[in-house]
Amino acid sequence: MSLAPVLERIDATLPAALERLQAFLAIPSISTDPAHAGDCTRAAEWLAGELRAAGFEAGLRPTPGHPMVVGQGGGGGRHLLFYGHYDVQPVDPLALWTRPPFAPAIEAGPRGAVIRGRGAADDKGQLMTFVEAARAFVAVRGALPLRLTVFFEGEEESGSPSLADFMRAHAGELRAELALICDTGLFGDATPAITTRLRGLLGEEITVTGPDRDLHSGMYGGAAANPVRVLARILAALHDDGGRVTVPGFYDGVDEIDAGLRAEWQGLGFDEGAFLGAVGLALPAGERGRSVLEMLWSRPTCEFNGISGGYAGEGFKTVLPAVASAKVSFRLVGLQDPARIRESFRAMVRAMVPADCTVAFRGHGASPAARMDTADPAFAAARAALSAEWGRPAAFVGAGGSIPVAGLFQSLLGMDSLLTGFGRDDDQIHSPNEKYDVECFHRGIRSWARVLDAIAGGDRAVP
Amino acid sequence: MSLAPVLERIDATLPAALERLQAFLAIPSISTDPAHAGDCTRAAEWLAGELRAAGFEAGLRPTPGHPMVVGQGGGGGRHLLFYGHYDVQPVDPLALWTRPPFAPAIEAGPRGAVIRGRGAADDKGQLMTFVEAARAFVAVRGALPLRLTVFFEGEEESGSPSLADFMRAHAGELRAELALICDTGLFGDATPAITTRLRGLLGEEITVTGPDRDLHSGMYGGAAANPVRVLARILAALHDDGGRVTVPGFYDGVDEIDAGLRAEWQGLGFDEGAFLGAVGLALPAGERGRSVLEMLWSRPTCEFNGISGGYAGEGFKTVLPAVASAKVSFRLVGLQDPARIRESFRAMVRAMVPADCTVAFRGHGASPAARMDTADPAFAAARAALSAEWGRPAAFVGAGGSIPVAGLFQSLLGMDSLLTGFGRDDDQIHSPNEKYDVECFHRGIRSWARVLDAIAGGDRAVP
Numbered sequence: 001m002s003l004a005p006v007l008e009r010i011d012a013t014l015p016a017a018l019e020r021l022q023a024f025l026a027i028p029s030i031s032t033d034p035a036h037a038g039d040c041t042r043a044a045e046w047l048a049g050e051l052r053a054a055g056f057e058a059g060l061r062p063t064p065g066h067p068m069v070v071g072q073g074g075g076g077g078r079h080l081l082f083y084g085h086y087d088v089q090p091v092d093p094l095a096l097w098t099r100p101p102f103a104p105a106i107e108a109g110p111r112g113a114v115i116r117g118r119g120a121a122d123d124k125g126q127l128m129t130f131v132e133a134a135r136a137f138v139a140v141r142g143a144l145p146l147r148l149t150v151f152f153e154g155e156e157e158s159g160s161p162s163l164a165d166f167m168r169a170h171a172g173e174l175r176a177e178l179a180l181i182c183d184t185g186l187f188g189d190a191t192p193a194i195t196t197r198l199r200g201l202l203g204e205e206i207t208v209t210g211p212d213r214d215l216h217s218g219m220y221g222g223a224a225a226n227p228v229r230v231l232a233r234i235l236a237a238l239h240d241d242g243g244r245v246t247v248p249g250f251y252d253g254v255d256e257i258d259a260g261l262r263a264e265w266q267g268l269g270f271d272e273g274a275f276l277g278a279v280g281l282a283l284p285a286g287e288r289g290r291s292v293l294e295m296l297w298s299r300p301t302c303e304f305n306g307i308s309g310g311y312a313g314e315g316f317k318t319v320l321p322a323v324a325s326a327k328v329s330f331r332l333v334g335l336q337d338p339a340r341i342r343e344s345f346r347a348m349v350r351a352m353v354p355a356d357c358t359v360a361f362r363g364h365g366a367s368p369a370a371r372m373d374t375a376d377p378a379f380a381a382a383r384a385a386l387s388a389e390w391g392r393p394a395a396f397v398g399a400g401g402s403i404p405v406a407g408l409f410q411s412l413l414g415m416d417s418l419l420t421g422f423g424r425d426d427d428q429i430h431s432p433n434e435k436y437d438v439e440c441f442h443r444g445i446r447s448w449a450r451v452l453d454a455i456a457g458g459d460r461a462v463p
Numbered sequence: 464m465s466l467a468p469v470l471e472r473i474d475a476t477l478p479a480a481l482e483r484l485q486a487f488l489a490i491p492s493i494s495t496d497p498a499h500a501g502d503c504t505r506a507a508e509w510l511a512g513e514l515r516a517a518g519f520e521a522g523l524r525p526t527p528g529h530p531m532v533v534g535q536g537g538g539g540g541r542h543l544l545f546y547g548h549y550d551v552q553p554v555d556p557l558a559l560w561t562r563p564p565f566a567p568a569i570e571a572g573p574r575g576a577v578i579r580g581r582g583a584a585d586d587k588g589q590l591m592t593f594v595e596a597a598r599a600f601v602a603v604r605g606a607l608p609l610r611l612t613v614f615f616e617g618e619e620e621s622g623s624p625s626l627a628d629f630m631r632a633h634a635g636e637l638r639a640e641l642a643l644i645c646d647t648g649l650f651g652d653a654t655p656a657i658t659t660r661l662r663g664l665l666g667e668e669i670t671v672t673g674p675d676r677d678l679h680s681g682m683y684g685g686a687a688a689n690p691v692r693v694l695a696r697i698l699a700a701l702h703d704d705g706g707r708v709t710v711p712g713f714y715d716g717v718d719e720i721d722a723g724l725r726a727e728w729q730g731l732g733f734d735e736g737a738f739l740g741a742v743g744l745a746l747p748a749g750e751r752g753r754s755v756l757e758m759l760w761s762r763p764t765c766e767f768n769g770i771s772g773g774y775a776g777e778g779f780k781t782v783l784p785a786v787a788s789a790k791v792s793f794r795l796v797g798l799q800d801p802a803r804i805r806e807s808f809r810a811m812v813r814a815m816v817p818a819d820c821t822v823a824f825r826g827h828g829a830s831p832a833a834r835m836d837t838a839d840p841a842f843a844a845a846r847a848a849l850s851a852e853w854g855r856p857a858a859f860v861g862a863g864g865s866i867p868v869a870g871l872f873q874s875l876l877g878m879d880s881l882l883t884g885f886g887r888d889d890d891q892i893h894s895p896n897e898k899y900d901v902e903c904f905h906r907g908i909r910s911w912a913r914v915l916d917a918i919a920g921g922d923r924a925v926p
Binding site for chain 1: 494495496497552553555556559620621622662664666668673674675676677678679680681682683684685686687688689691692694695696698699700702738739742743744745746747748749750755758759762763764766767768769770771772773774775776777778779780781782783784787788789790792794817818819820827828862863864865891892893894895
C-alpha cells in the first residue's frame with residue numbers, strides 16, 4: 001500500500017496539527033511543582049482525548065503522582081510501544097522569557113517558523129509528531145499499520161518516581177516487542193539520528209545542618225561550624241584535578257567505546273568549538289584527554305544542579321547559616337550501578353561531615369544507562385525511512401541526556417528502545433524561550449509515518 | 464549631687480520606657496531591603512522625636528542611603544559621643560518566628576520577662592537604654608551631667624555604606640573626646656563587660672558565570688563548565704585543613720595576644736562546651752590549637768554567609784546553571800588591612816576561574832579591627848560604675864563581632880570607643896525570635912546613668 005496519501009494528508013492538515021499542539025502547550029504541566037498537579041492531570045486528559053480521536057482506545061491510569069496515559073490501537077503485524085512525556089520543566093527565571101511560557105505562538109525564526117513555549121520541544125511537540133502520524137494513517141487508511149500501544153508519562157522531568165512501579169503493575173498492558181521513544185534530537189540540526197546509547201541518571205539532594213539556628217557570623221564566626229563551608233568542601237572533593245569523579249567505585253562498569261564506534265563518531269564531523277561556543281563557553285570541562293562527544297555520550301559525570309544556604313537576597317547579612325543544601329546528579333554509562341554509586345556517594349559525604357553537624361540525603365531517581373541491540377531489523381528499517389525523509393543518511397549516535405524509561409523498558413519489560421527525535425541544539429529545552437521548529441514538527445510527523453510503514457514492511461519507495 | 468533620685472526615677476518610669484521601646488520595635492527598619500527604606504526613615508524620625516523629648520536638639524541628616532540622626536545636649540564637662548543603630552536585620556526565615564517580628568510584646572521567659580521582636584537587642588533596645596538614662600537626668604536634674612552628642616545610624620546591618628563619608632563631612636558636629644557604643648553584651652550573661660577589641664569586617668560577594676544560559680545537564684553535562692562546581696572549589700580552597708585562611712598575606716598584621724590578656728581571658732571561666740552546646744554544636748571549628756575565646760576575639764576568620772545557584776526549589780531540575788554566587792565575609796583583627804585582603808582575595812579567586820567563565824565581585828563594607836586605649840580614665844570610671852550596678856567586677860573583653868563604626872571613630876575622628884552593652888547570649892540576634900531581657904533593659908538604663916555620672920565625676924557611692 002502506498003504511503004504517499006498518508007504523507008499528503010499530513011502536509012495538508014499541518015495547520016490543524018499546529019493548533020492542537022498549541023492547545024497542549026498552553027497547559028502548564030510542570031510536574032516538579034505540586035501547585036501544578038491539576039494541570040498535569042488536565043494535560044493527561046487532553047492527550048487521552050487526542051489518542052481517542054486518532055483511533056486509539058485510551059484512558060488515564062492513576063499513580064501516587066501524576067497519572068499515566070495508556071492507549072491501544074491497530075491489530076496485526078509487529079507490536080510496538082510508543083512512549084513520550086506530557087510534563088514539562090519549571091520556567092524560572094521567568095524574566096528571561098520573551099513571551100509567557102504557557103501562551104505558545106508560532107513566531108518567525110532565523111531558519112523559518114518556530115513554535116515557542118515551554119514543552120514545545122521537550123516533549124510535547126515531539127510526542128505529538130507520533131500522535132499526528134497515527135491520526136493520518138487512520139484518516140487515510142482507516143487503520144494503523146501495525147499494533148501500537150501508546151504510553152505517556154507525566155513525571156519525566158521530576159525523576160519518574162512512579163514509573164517503575166507502574167511498569168511492574170501494568171506489564172501486561174505495556175509489554176511489546178520494541179519501544180519507540182521520541183525525546184531526542186537531530187544530529188547537527190539536519191542529520192536524522194537514532195540514539196543507541198543513553199546515559200543513566202542518579203539524583204541526590206544533600207542537606208548539611210550545623211548550628212540549630214542561624215547565627216551571627218561575628219559572635220560565632222571562627223568557632224562554630226559553617227554548613228556552607230562543609231558543603232563546599234564536599235562538592236569540591238567530588239572531582240579530582242583531571243575532572244574525574246572521586247566517588248569510590250564510581251568507574252566500575254564504565255567501558256571504553258570500541259574502535260568502530262569511535263571512528264563512526266569521529267566521522268560525524270562534530271565541531272567542539274561551535275558546540276561550546278553556542279552557549280558562551282570555549283573549554284571542555286570534563287575528563288582531561290577525552291573528546292567532547294566522548295564526554296557527552298560515553299563518559300559518566302557528576303553535576304551540581306543547585307545549591308542554597310544562608311542569605312542570598314539583596315545586600316549582605318552577616319549570618320552564619322544553620323543549613324546548606326545542594327542538588328547533585330550523576331550521569332551514568334555502561335554497567336554503572338546507580339544503587340551502589342548512591343551508597344558510595346553517601347558514605348563519602350558522611351565521612352566529610354564534622355561530628356557535630358548532620359547530613360540528610362534525599363534521592364531523586366536512579367536509572368542505569370541503556371544500550372540498544374541494533375540487530376533488530378526495525379533499526380535498519382527506521383534508519384532507511386529517516387534517511388529518505390531528511391535526505392541524508394541517518395546516524396546511530398549516543399546521547400548525553402538520560403531517558404530513564406529506556407533503561408526500565410529493558411530491565412522490567414525486556415524490550416529495547418528505538419529512540420529518534422527531531423529537536424535541534426538551539427531549542428533551549430530546560431531554559432527560557434524553549435521552541436520547536438515547525439519544520440521539525442512537520443517532518444517529524446512524516447518521519448513517524450515512514451518509520452511505522454517501514455517497520456510494518458510497507459512500501460519504502462516513497463521519495 | 465546624688466545619683467539616687469535619677470535611679471529612682473528610672474525604676475519608677477520603667478513601664479513607660481518599655482512602651483516606648485515597643486513602639487520603636489514596631490517599625491520594620493530593615494536597612495538591607497530597599498522595600499523598607501520608608502520604614503528606616505520613619506524609625507529615624509521617631510528617634511529624633513525621642514531625643515528632643517529627652518532634652519536634646521536633634522534632627523535627621525540625609526545620606527545617599529538611610530538618614531542619620533544627630534542630637535546635641537548638655538553643656539560643661541567632658542564631651543562624649545553616643546552611637547547606636549536604628550536599623551535591624553532581615554527576618555527570614557519568617558516561619559520560625561513564634562510571633563510576628565514587628566509586633567513586639569513582653570513575654571514571660573525562663574529568667575523573667577523578655578521583650579520579643581526584631582531589633583529588641585540589636586540594637587534598638589540597647590540604644591534606648593542610653594536615651595532613657597538621658598531622659599531621667601533631664602527629668603530629675605533639668606540637665607545632662609556632661610556634654611553629649613548622640614549619633615544614630617540606619618545602615619549598620621547592611622555594611623554602613625554611608626558612614627565614613629558622613630563622618631568626614633560632619634566631623635565638626637560629631638567629634639568628641641570619646642565615643643560610647645551600646646551594641647555588645649554581658650559576659651556569660653551576668654558579668655558587665657567593656658569591649659576593648661573588636662574584629663573588623665570585610666564583605667565580598669562573588670558571582671561566577673559559566674554558560675550564557677541555564678543548560679540541560681544531560682545535553683551539556685561533562686563538557687560545559689558548571690559555575691557551582693567552580694564556586695565550590697573556590698570556597699573550599701579558602702581554608703586549609705587546619706582551619707587557617709589561605710588568602711595570600713591574610714595573616715599580615717595579625718599578632719598574638721600577650722600573656723597578661725591571655726591570663727585575664729582564661730580567668731573568665733568561659734565554658735566552650737556550653738557556648739557551642741547552646742547552638743547545637745560541640746566542636747570548635749576554627750584554627751586548630753586555639754581556644755574558642757581566641758578564635759572569637761583575637762583570630763581572623765573567613766565565613767560564608769550565603770550561597771545560591773541553579774535550581775533550589777522543591778523537587779529536582781536537571782539544569783546545568785549559568786550562574787552561582789556566594790557572600791563571603793572576613794572578620795579581621797590587629798592591623799590586618801581590609802583593602803589589601805580584598806585585593807588578594809579577588810586575585811586568588813580570579814586565578815581559580817576557568818578561562819571561559821567570568822567572575823564578578825561586589826564589595827559589602829570594609830573596616831579594620833579596633834583596639835581601645837584603656838588608659839583614658841573613663842574606662843576605669845565606667846568599669847567601677849558597671850561593677851556597682853551589676854554586683855560583680857566588670858571585665859575588659861574582646862568581641863567576635865565587628866562594629867565598624869568604632870574603627871571609623873578612630874581613623875576619621877581620632878577618638879576611641881568605650882563599648883558596653885547588656886545583651887545576653889540567648890538573645891537570638893540575627894535569628895528568629897530575637898529578644899531582650901527586661902532586666903537587661905532596666906539595668907542597662909541604670910548602668911548608663913551610673914556611667915555618665917561617674918565619667919562626669921559625680922557621686923560614685925550609690926549602692
